[in-house]
Amino acid sequence: MALHLYDTYTRTQRELHAIEPGRIGLYACGPTVYDYAHIGNLRTYIFVDLLRRALEYEGFQVNHVMNITDVGHLTSDADSGDDKMEKGSRRTGKSAWDVAEEYTRAFKEDLALLNIRAPATWCRATSHIAEQIEFIADLERKGYTYRTADGIYFDTSRQPDYGYLARLDRAGLQSGKRVEMGEKRQITDFALWKFSGTVGLRQMEWDSPWGVGFPGWHIECSAMSARHLGEYFDIHCGGEDHVPVHHSNEIAQTEARYGTRLANFWLHGAFLKSGDGKMSKSGGAFLRLQTLIDRGIDPLAYRYLCLTTHYRSQLNFTDEALNSAANGLERLRTLVYRLGVPGRADDHYLERFRAELGNDLNLPRALALAWEVLKSGLADGVKKATLLSFDEAFGLRLAVWQPDVVSIPQELVELMTRRELARSERRWSDADQLRAQAREIGYDLDDTPQGQQARRM
Numbered sequence: 001m002a003l004h005l006y007d008t009y010t011r012t013q014r015e016l017h018a019i020e021p022g023r024i025g026l027y028a029c030g031p032t033v034y035d036y037a038h039i040g041n042l043r044t045y046i047f048v049d050l051l052r053r054a055l056e057y058e059g060f061q062v063n064h065v066m067n068i069t070d071v072g073h074l075t076s077d078a079d080s081g082d083d084k085m086e087k088g089s090r091r092t093g094k095s096a097w098d099v100a101e102e103y104t105r106a107f108k109e110d111l112a113l114l115n116i117r118a119p120a121t122w123c124r125a126t127s128h129i130a131e132q133i134e135f136i137a138d139l140e141r142k143g144y145t146y147r148t149a150d151g152i153y154f155d156t157s158r159q160p161d162y163g164y165l166a167r168l169d170r171a172g173l174q175s176g177k178r179v180e181m182g183e184k185r186q187i188t189d190f191a192l193w194k195f196s197g198t199v200g201l202r203q204m205e206w207d208s209p210w211g212v213g214f215p216g217w218h219i220e221c222s223a224m225s226a227r228h229l230g231e232y233f234d235i236h237c238g239g240e241d242h243v244p245v246h247h248s249n250e251i252a253q254t255e256a257r258y259g260t261r262l263a264n265f266w267l268h269g270a271f272l273k274s275g276d277g278k279m280s281k282s283g284g285a286f287l288r289l290q291t292l293i294d295r296g297i298d299p300l301a302y303r304y305l306c307l308t309t310h311y312r313s314q315l316n317f318t319d320e321a322l323n324s325a326a327n328g329l330e331r332l333r334t335l336v337y338r339l340g341v342p343g344r345a346d347d348h349y350l351e352r353f354r355a356e357l358g359n360d361l362n363l364p365r366a367l368a369l370a371w372e373v374l375k376s377g378l379a380d381g382v383k384k385a386t387l388l389s390f391d392e393a394f395g396l397r398l399a400v401w402q403p404d405v406v407s408i409p410q411e412l413v414e415l416m417t418r419r420e421l422a423r424s425e426r427r428w429s430d431a432d433q434l435r436a437q438a439r440e441i442g443y444d445l446d447d448t449p450q451g452q453q454a455r456r457m
């Protein structure tokens, strides 16, 4: 079945044709690991996961790459302000490297708790400094850069179509330019390399042909996507705030170096809002997944909530909406469980389901279809098989849910999820420590070929 996706670049919904038949290269801008992710950030990664699952449902092999921004993301998009990592270091009293390590781990745990499939490749900006320097050096050779007192900048005036992704009004922006532009020639120009010493003492810095410093935020994604997916790949994703600056700049750099617009499709997830603003780390309402868990909410209830709103519509977070999602999930699980042994899935419903996914990932309609299946006159085994097939795309773990799981404390589910992750990353001492923690709350964990099994001690 054809997949039609809304591409921000062309502002059209169009059919996806893989560049290489059967395979999709997918790059999603990852988190800046200076603090915990909030559930707004996580909405974006649930969207990316739903996209990936829809692609896999259609039989594509997805090469999913996600970066970890552990240097160079400044507090202001205008290339001024502090590096978020250095700020995180001051806030916590830990080194910037430790801060990155700690929040990267916390982020991966959040993804696991939300049943988000882990990317095939994680790449850290600080592990790709050489690639970024090489990229900038090539841009310099091609005449796209200039030097100021604080760094090497990309000259956007060299590109007539700079900002096309965002349909930027360049002339309007330029005439509204502000004083804090420093020595930048155009307001849209951006830093490729910043010199140390211009933004206070730094822990993270490297030698380069231009002097000691650190890479700008945008160059990491152009350099790492090229390294892991090539100069032109199928789909690039991120949150909607990336359109006017970060993704416009990624395209500018890649176009200048390779002559491609980086990705065939550009997909953007809309924000999670809280009250009247965007949920953000800097703003007041900073809800972590753990905050919800502490309130007794199953992380998958948040996933269910995200399924009920299309990824291109903003979602207003309220306790009522979350509670009703939790109830919906609970009812769905119970009803699916009671259907007993799966038989053969119903082709007609599978077809309709795929049509919903193929219509720019219409998960709200796909979810409504699941309820329609439950109410239909199909035999129980057929319903069950059909719904378990749907769940490949929903990711609600319907197949493994059992009513007695309710009697397993949520704390244990979390410990087991964290331990699963620790084991997959061969962090054996962490895994042992988590097992000891499980014992403290009365459960022994056995590692079996089917995975971990909890036993009451």
Ligand SMILES: Nc1ncnc2c1ncn2[C@@H]1O[C@H](COP(=O)(O)OP(=O)(O)OP(=O)(O)O)[C@@H](O)[C@H]1O
Pocket: 029, 030, 031, 032, 033, 039, 040, 041, 042, 043, 044, 238, 239, 240, 241, 242, 269, 270, 271, 272, 273, 278, 279, 280, 281, 282
């Ligand atoms: N309220 C939100 N809803 C959905 N996605 C969001 C929200 N805020 C940020 N994102 C997305 O989360 C992803 C990770 O972003 P990142 O870790 O850099 O956080 P951030 O943009 O610095 O967040 P904040 O502005 O809250 O500090 C990006 O794709 C970004 O677009």
Ligand SMILES: [Zn+2]
Pocket: 028, 029, 030, 221, 246, 250
């Ligand atoms: Zn990026």
